[in-house]
Amino acid sequence: MLRRGLISGIAGAMLMARWRQSLVAAVGVMFSITMFVTLLGFMTGLNDLLDGLILNRSPHVRLYRDIRPSAEQPLSKDPQYRGSYALVESVKPNGNRMALYNGGAILQSLRQDPRVLGVAPKITAQVFYQTGAIELTGLINGVEPEAENRFFHFGDYVRSGKAEDLSRVPNSIILGKGVADKTMARVGDIIQVLTVAGDRVPLKVVGFFQSGLMDVDKVQSYTSIGTARKLLGKDNQYVTDLQVKLHDITVAPALAREYAKGFETDAEDIQTANSQFETGSSVRSIISYAVGITLLVVAGFGIYNILNMMIYEKMDSIAILKATGFSGRDVNRIFILIAVRIGVAGGAAGLLTGYLLSSVIDQIPFNTAALPTISTYPVNYNPKFYIIALSFALITTILAGWFPARKASKVDPVSIIRGK
């Protein structure tokens, strides 16, 4: 105990004797830790934001029916041709069934699946929005606003109005911001919607929808699932999409395959649908880590330099310590301790300034029409980054101290004392 205090006392005294250089080395560590924490916090904030833009709003598994020709043509059902090989040319999809077969039953069994967090049924239909003499092509989504809100944050993207208004106000519609701008519709207006079948239905505008993706906002609009059924003249079993949110997103691909087989529908998982986003996120993270670690390595060289210089200057002291009974190991520990102190002091200060810089960035206004829910730059304060940063700082400083300390421990006192 006494000895540990002694070693640390000697380390402290040597550090103080060269406090200016030690401070510079510590500031180097502080700077790199600051950048590491800030960069990762900011990049992750951005990643979360961009992920949120698509991934939060996407179902983990989507069940639907793709347009494709029937695999079984009437010809093959004829007993007369059983065993023969039929060649049918120019097969076309018959298109009159976009709905999921047995949508209601599938919904029931999905809701009982323990792996499923929730299911939101949806009807998508091609429509035209009529404004003056012009008809704009569009896509209307019939949704259950409550389910859509709970699982896909629908409400976050509804401006001037509420998602729930869709279920409260009969025959209501929430228009995409782009659609609203083009048709010059305001909340409370009635807009005429034309279905593909040629029916014209007046719907009351109760709000606008701004997803942040211009292409989406220019064509899409939302209505309640009931209104959508009425619009299309369908019964209350009709549903075109089942959007499944899972407890664990990673099992989505496996479940998509299982559902596709079990329910005889098409199923798409989120990973397949949005693979480009995952790639973007991980590339951004890798870049941040690379920059942060590079900075730390540079700071490590700073520590390495100061220690080498210190050892060069303190040759006499090292020789005297050894002559009076300090072992190579003691000397080694003294210099490692000097490195660790610089690293810990710089690292801790860096965590603090990194946090402060992050909170400053967090206050900078960041208003963009594309991101309605964001008003300042996004920053993530995950403690993970702070722990990683501090561990890296410690590892680099210990490594940077290692070789100089080894050199110091190997100093031959005789050659120093004799060499005077």
Added chain:
Amino acid sequence: MTQNENPIVLEARKIAKYFHDPATIKVLDGVDMQVRRGEFVSVTGKSGCGKSTLLYILSTMDTDYEGEVLIGGRSVKGMKEADLALIRNEKIGFVFQFHYLLNEFSVLKNVMLPALKLGRLPEKEIEAKAMEKLRILGMDGQALKKANQLSGGQKQRVAIARALINDPLIIMGDEPTGNLDKKNSDTVFGIFRSLASDFNQTLLVVTHDPEFAAGTDRIVEMEDGRILNS
């Protein structure tokens, strides 16, 4: 002389030492010597005859030699670096030509360091003991000064106090007065003399100052890596 019945504190047996740089030369050639408890021995000889080389081997700092060194009757040949460090800490006090104090620390702390390293006594007692040693050397008034605020003669006295702190078996000195003026040399010699006479401290001092050597109990004369008398 009664001293001859005292136990042998330090013994060298057939020490040979070579330097290989630039060419291989034999610096020590079969050195035998014994130092008994309470003896004040000086080693003299022309510059370059191997006095310092011998002393560093006897002090366990140089381990690259042939022959054997016994300290307190125990051979130190082949001992590990850490164990040799412990022997230096506990049994040997060192005084160099260039005082070699740690400038980061106060005079008092410099004296305390070897005892703190040994860790036998609580810090308070070590401090009191260090003050006592400084008092013997007339340096207690400077205890709280930084080491680099002292004059050369004062530094050497502090170095002697440091050498004494662990009550060593033997104090070794390599030209401890070599860098001092006449007055300071006399003071340092007087201190050594009184340590030997009054405190029965064993001392082995390399010097090329004949006057210094003449005042010691025994002179070991060296020439070309050998001991002439004995």
